[in-house]
Amino acid sequence: MSETFFSSKETAEITGCSLRQLQYWRERGVVVPPISATGTGRSIYYSRSELAELIVMEYWLSVGLSFEVAAKALQALKQKAPDFSDPVVQKRFMLVWDKEKKDLSLEEFEREDAIASLDKGQPVIPMWLDQIHHQLAVKLDESTVK
Template identity: 55%
Template sequence: MQENFFTSKEAAQLTGCTLRQIQYWREKGIVVPVIGDTGTGRSIYYSRSNLVELAAMVYWLSTGISFDIACETLKRLKEQEPELFVSGKGKRFMLLLSAQEDSLSLVEFDKKIAIASLDEGKAVIPVWLDIIYQQLVNKLR
């Protein structure tokens, strides 16, 4: 993707989140705009990789996972697979209910494990940023 910048309003329209969510996530340092509100103009702009972060948060929250898990998932993916946010290329992951810990774990996607977990009645949430990335590319055309 060619580097463009988007206002908060444009980012909200493209990703499906509200302006209040964007503001809150910015204040909490969850999604930090590439151009912050420093200086006198107080203009805030988001990059395309920021849009992927916002859209991912919207998706995860729409699945019913907690805000804390969504934030932790975003943080871990940014550390492990930063290229996913820039080009949409990289590994696919899933949030998998761990029986031992009774919590969701971020693991590399494995279809057999996902199906086996579903057969056992455990939650499986796909974390496929390549799909989210492609949806954003299509909206920007």
């Protein structure tokens, strides 16, 4: 079975990212798809894995994280769960405030820990990969219908 790739325009439609966002994130090294030189131009194609990364970034930006914090959290997710973009992976994570580091830390979701952090007035931002994969599957189904 071969992997399906998506042009920048298709990727923008599927993920809700603008073409400029995709370019900026490539330039900053956040989500970097392979670029192939063809003829007089360049072709940029995103894999399903990269679509998942983009949706994670969009989610974190939508909950109010800065670009830098969201990009750092994505890198942490890639380290903790290198297979996170696989639709079979159903792990759940949370960003929580780490007092010692004075920074957000990506941890596996534990309900009791989340509640304890909230009780202390510390932020908790859930990252449920099953929801990310569901959202991506819906978007991909919609894009094939068009």
